[in-house]
Amino acid sequence: MGIRDDIRTHTDELVAIRRDLHMHPELGFEEFRTADIIETYLTDLGLDPKRMAKTGMVATLTGTAPGAESGPTLMLRADIDALPIQELTDLPYKSQNDGRMHACGHDAHTAMLMIAAKILVARKNEISGRVKFLFQPNEEVAGAEIMIEAGCLENPSVDAAMGIHIWTPLPSGTIAATPGGVMATMVPFRIVITGKGGHTGYPELAVDPIIAAADLIQTAQRLQTRDISLLTPTALVFSKIESGSKNNIIPDQVVLEGTVRFLYEPAANQEPVERLEEIVASVCAVHKCTYEMSSFTQNTVVMNDPGMAQLVRDVAREIVDDEAKILDHRSMAGEDFAAYARRVPAVFAFVGTADPAKGSDLPHHSPRFAIDESTMPTGVELFVRTALRYFEESNNRARDGKEER
Numbered sequence: 513m514g515i516r517d518d519i520r521t522h523t524d525e526l527v528a529i530r531r532d533l534h535m536h537p538e539l540g541f542e543e544f545r546t547a548d549i550i551e552t553y554l555t556d557l558g559l560d561p562k563r564m565a566k567t568g569m570v571a572t573l574t575g576t577a578p579g580a581e582s583g584p585t586l587m588l589r590a591d592i593d594a595l596p597i598q599e600l601t602d603l604p605y606k607s608q609n610d611g612r613m614h615a616c617g618h619d620a621h622t623a624m625l626m627i628a629a630k631i632l633v634a635r636k637n638e639i640s641g642r643v644k645f646l647f648q649p650n651e652e653v654a655g656a657e658i659m660i661e662a663g664c665l666e667n668p669s670v671d672a673a674m675g676i677h678i679w680t681p682l683p684s685g686t687i688a689a690t691p692g693g694v695m696a697t698m699v700p701f702r703i704v705i706t707g708k709g710g711h712t713g714y715p716e717l718a719v720d721p722i723i724a725a726a727d728l729i730q731t732a733q734r735l736q737t738r739d740i741s742l743l744t745p746t747a748l749v750f751s752k753i754e755s756g757s758k759n760n761i762i763p764d765q766v767v768l769e770g771t772v773r774f775l776y777e778p779a780a781n782q783e784p785v786e787r788l789e790e791i792v793a794s795v796c797a798v799h800k801c802t803y804e805m806s807s808f809t810q811n812t813v814v815m816n817d818p819g820m821a822q823l824v825r826d827v828a829r830e831i832v833d834d835e836a837k838i839l840d841h842r843s844m845a846g847e848d849f850a851a852y853a854r855r856v857p858a859v860f861a862f863v864g865t866a867d868p869a870k871g872s873d874l875p876h877h878s879p880r881f882a883i884d885e886s887t888m889p890t891g892v893e894l895f896v897r898t899a900l901r902y903f904e905e906s907n908n909r910a911r912d913g914k915e916e917r
């Protein structure tokens with residue numbers, strides 16, 4: 513049976529798994545029910561899943577094709593966590609957990625990788641190496657690093673990695689795999705501007721932090737268009753302002769929060785967050801205020817390896833009927849898959865799932881978020897075909913190497 517027919521016979525199961533997970537969403541590192549389901553499923557496939565980082569799961573399939581024992585290890589990754597959102601859809605399988613929702617599509621990723629595991633186990637005689645299936649908790653708050661600390665890239669050590677996101681910004685039927693930065697570095701920041709409170713009738717006797725904050729919000733925008741090349745996407749957004757108690761009182765402090773995002777590895781003198789702090793210091797000095805600024809890097813940029821991205825594009829050509837449906841796509845959203853991509857050659861691909869007729873064109877993290885389930889088999893096919901092609905190509909490389917010697 514061809515791969516696509518094989519997947520077609522598992523479509524009902526794929527949808528059923530996804531809907532069950534959708535009904536029972538769990539937050540990061542609390543995915544106990546989800547982990548149990550994955551563990552049982554992988555065990556029934558004859559694999560030996562290992563728990564990691566509380567609710568993470570790793571299972572390795574060793575192929576039976578010649579050279580498998582000494583062949584490379586490809587890691588396929590799905591994230592499994594949900595979000596603290598009250599679901600507002602009318603779907604018959606909507607969330608049954610109050611204030612919890614699979615509003616990013618990780619339920620689909622989990623189901624897709626489970627079915628991909630089933631199909632690859634059945635095709636292990638085509639695998640001249642190992643496939644490591646990684647089910648990762650807490651993507652929304654950088655769970656990948658915790659899995660890596662727990663050893664998910666070792667025993668056997670991983671040579672390459674692939675992840676997929678079902679993606680509502682792209683139309684159903686499309687696949688995107690783009691070399692270079694595809695999802696952004698994300699740095700949340702907090703700035704506390706301190707002046708000296710007073711009477712709005714005597715502003716000259718006070719030090720007004722509000723006018724400093726207003727100036728800062730304006731002046732800081734130069735970061736994106738004047739300090740850093742327009743060809744290197746940078747997004748500075750203030751998302752929270754807190755200050756004041758009454759209309760005739762100048763407050764002591766303003767607290768500003770927001771994020772800086774960028775899609776590149778910054779040069780030493782072009783680090784956007786350092787540049788932001790220089791602007792904060794200058795603006796506060798003008799307004800006679802002091803400041804404290806804190807920030808942390810939640811995700812670094814997801815850098816797709818050019819060879820791995822090409823591999824997925826070649827495979828995508830076998831899946832979609834039209835070259836125009838293979839897209840280049842980059843997003844300013846963050847994704848902790850970056851942690852793997854920093855350590856091994858990796859590719860993070862998008863499977864488009866937007867169909868306005870099905871209401872699946874809403875942003876990720878919306879309380880009405882929905883996916884087009886008919887795009888899930890494409891995700892399975894992309895996992896399966898990429899894995900098989902990866903081993904085929906590494907075999908060819910090994911053979912060419914031998915012939916040269």
Ligand SMILES: [Zn+2]
Nearest residue numbers: 616652876877
């Ligand atoms: Zn998300």
Ligand SMILES: [Zn+2]
Nearest residue numbers: 616617618651
């Ligand atoms: Zn996500």
